[in-house]
Amino acid sequence: MPILESISGPADLKTLSVEQLRRLADQIRDLITSTVSQSGGHLASNLGVVETTIALHVVFDFLTDRLLWDVGHQCYAHKILTGRKELFSRLRQQDGLSGFPSPQESAYDPFAVGHAGTSIATALGMALGAQHKKTTEKIVVVVGDASIVNGLSFEALNNLGLVKRQLLILLNDNSMAIDITQGAIAKFLAHVRLSHTYEDIRRTTRRILEHMPLIGKPMEDALEKFKKTLRMQVSPSRLFESLNIPYFGPVDGHDIGALIELFRAMNHLDTPAILHVYTKKGHGFEPADANPRKYHSTGPFEINGNGEGAPKGERTFTDAFADAIVDLAQQDSRIVAITAAMPDGTGLVPFREQFPDRCFDVGIAESVAVDMAAGMAKQGLRPVVCIYSTFLQRSFDQIFQEVSLQDLPVIFCIDRAGVVGSDGPTHHGLYDIGYLRMLPNLIVACPASEAELRSALEMAVGSEHPVAIRYPKENVPNGQLEPLTAAPMVAGKSVTLRPGGEIVLVGIGPVVIHALRAAEQLAEKGMEVGVIGARFAKPIDASLIDLLEQGKTLIVLEDHTIAAGFASALLEQGALRNVSQPGRAVKGRILPLACPDVFIPAGTRNHQLAGFGLSAEKIVELVLSLRS
């Protein structure tokens, strides 16, 4: 019988031998591979931390102790071991398991996370909380080499001195960030890794275990003595020395027995400390081992296939952007592109292949990506910042000060705007219209089709002001919408997709397709409603306010939270007209269909959109209710 079948929770691990744990690791790896081949998800990083996860659950009790996964996408083995094995087949599905840690699923997950670089910061707070309450639970962080370069990680490391108790930081170094490693720290870690043999690493493990300071000894002296036993040619300790954080390692992250001993030994430290663990992304599944980048975040695939994965799907907005920026860059040498560790996800790979000197990857560091772009724009370039909507939240203040206040022509290409389906609440891009349209000088374009996306990018490259272009994780629309939206994008001008009616459906972005379909269904019932593609969340087309003044009813569709979104912008402009022209009260009304003020769980995008009224059926229903 597979050992995995007998494991109902972490307690069951504690009686197993190291050899049994090794077999368990293989079984967990098989389960992860077969599940992700069906559901899609993060594969390589999860395969890399199976042994670490097992060893952690052998040594600690994470109902009392606290385990924080940075980014969180490497938590699959943890979920399998903490009572969620049966639900694991419903990974990333409606009413199934989140692909990220989730306190709603399990008491073993203290934080719901999906953004990088937060774990040391929250652990710092938890450790200070324990210090304040004088409780003794152990706190453990698992953070990757890609996350530790984020500014937030650094701010947390710089403040670890506030903690006067245990706090274990596992630096899970799989020698590869999401894409090729970037930046000085990554290069330094790679250099360290290349200068150590496997034998070195085993020797380091033995030294740590022999020299680990014991309880009772004055910790500072003991640590000082310990450091002297660990002189290496190239020691990563100097990276952490000036931050005054005790450092141990590097050690082998696939040696369960050694990890268990190391965690037990380090448990006695009454100070924050870093244990540097070497793991291999994709460990144990050959295609992922050979091509971890491809299997970082994957759709469903064939396990025994040739590693080429599923056939290419339909054309997405990301594909459309990928081609558009290459075409424009061929004509305009001012165009450069910036990504924060996501050249694949944002569609920059073809651009980088053609223009390697014009493509900059700053690692998971969204704030510097935006300020760097501002500096480039000041020099006359046209930088295109490619960051997912949810991650661009991290650059809000830089967009404010370095871009909007200076009125610099930085272009933001914001993929994953709106609901994103299976990644769930940490990844939806539901706030970008709100946080962007508050800022003066910014233009916020929301293309509904490939033609509009391309035209918006052309407009942005020609603009002297900052332009944000948002589009969802979605296929570009086939059929009628492309020809209807062929006219060039002009800032603040909407496009009429279907004329007429006292009721007008105004859609922003590709969700306008639901308005078109609803209008067709209503026409079949003998009722004519107009359809307008809004195109811009800022500036607002004054002709839309004219419709309100004429007393029309506007049903507004947007893939954004209701608060501060596009409908809200229309309402404001109507209200401002009340102030500037008090005699001509705006008589029309707006009925917004948008995401309500809640977090939307994982599911399909269409299901999520329909949940807030964005389907032809729901729109028809609403229109009919207005008539009754």
Next chain:
Amino acid sequence: MPILESISGPADLKTLSVEQLRRLADQIRDLITSTVSQSGGHLASNLGVVETTIALHVVFDFLTDRLLWDVGHQCYAHKILTGRKELFSRLRQQDGLSGFPSPQESAYDPFAVGHAGTSIATALGMALGAQHKKTTEKIVVVVGDASIVNGLSFEALNNLGLVKRQLLILLNDNSMAIDITQGAIAKFLAHVRLSHTYEDIRRTTRRILEHMPLIGKPMEDALEKFKKTLRMQVSPSRLFESLNIPYFGPVDGHDIGALIELFRAMNHLDTPAILHVYTKKGHGFEPADANPRKYHSTGPFEINGNGEGAPKGERTFTDAFADAIVDLAQQDSRIVAITAAMPDGTGLVPFREQFPDRCFDVGIAESVAVDMAAGMAKQGLRPVVCIYSTFLQRSFDQIFQEVSLQDLPVIFCIDRAGVVGSDGPTHHGLYDIGYLRMLPNLIVACPASEAELRSALEMAVGSEHPVAIRYPKENVPNGQLEPLTAAPMVAGKSVTLRPGGEIVLVGIGPVVIHALRAAEQLAEKGMEVGVIGARFAKPIDASLIDLLEQGKTLIVLEDHTIAAGFASALLEQGALRNVSQPGRAVKGRILPLACPDVFIPAGTRNHQLAGFGLSAEKIVELVLSLRS
């Protein structure tokens, strides 16, 4: 004749002897001291960088070359030397000079800044822009020891390897952040400073000048050799070594002659490099030298006084908060407070004096402040995060993921919400209602009086959800508003301050006082309008929407940008009622008085508010126009 009188621009400096430049430094210091004694502003940091500024302008030509000041508040000498001497008497005033760099004032200022940690990031972008265009201008950054610990600085340092040309970073180490230095880096720098004598520093300067690699030599070899000549007992170079950034110093930042030689020598480097400069905050003005914290940012003061400064002014919202948190913390041991290098400005000094173990200063690192609070809240504490509105923009993503998504009871006390007067556009807090009210679970309280601020804080401490409390840089209202607002704050409940009328003035925060005054003036004219204190931007009081449904006209007053603000929230709720109850169309209308979609320059707060209609006179005018 004072030398300063003969200086009309940087070119005039280039012919002066070092001795003349020294005298010029003294004259500039006098001008800064006398001006700030009248206008208020940043004193100590400006006195510290006079020699550095002069030496920079002697060596570089910053119409072609680029000079970036981090934070920017230390740019006074730079302004005096770059053609703004005559306007300097109007520092921080309406139609005068900004207290920060401003491209609108001068081509010598590439970026308008006021937030910390951005300069290396923008310089990185400018250097890459120059690299792309193959231009040869020099780029220089002046960044303080308090700014370099910000995560954004670190992200930029980590990516400096992208730059293959000159980029000089002056680490202006005045050994004191805004308050007492915080964090490992600050401690490390302080340790380095304490282990060097003045003679050491002079020796270092000589060594740098003797061994500076020359053009033509292979740079890498030369730098390697150079490093060997610079072995010190405690070298700050190891802080930058793992980031692979060439480091030079520390050198004396008040020795103009040496600085000029150093800048000239380093100008030949074709790689980014750090020059570590020791300066003294308040250098040359005894009271500021003795008490640089007091003179960091000051109001007007008496130059020959006893250093006690101007008499204490009226009671501010900051004062009210300072007392309220101490009182509450005495009764509730769960309350802890977090500041990002601003214990003075946010009113935390009395709390820190009483509860030193419960007050945490993370340095200029707003992101980690919020995540740390989330970790503490998870442990059952009630952390109070005290950050100015504009700086909290840097934590937007952390408020989203770690606080709102987890629904943790973190309390945000947001001072400097709304317009801030003389600090101008980088410091106004005009976006917080917008970026906060988009997030589920958050409560956004906007107290109008001391009673309401205290009650909001009590409510927040008792809440199981996150609560943000925003208040302006303003005195608490005297007279009628305090008794009218004595009833406890209840989430989502407004308070009627004056009943009646078809027109109701709804004010949020202390600007409601203008509504009360307007109502009194209107009553004198025989016209009754109601006045409501809204108290909460989220949740919205449904009774306000009832008024709309009844057909009333609401004039809405808020100290926030029109986009996504409080009026916008009311409009949305009205529109949502149109959807949920389509038969009962909302008939009333909203007339918003809020900050328009532009940046508001420095001036007095009252002038700024009146500019967007927030004065009794303007409100009366608007009400009367509705009648005509």
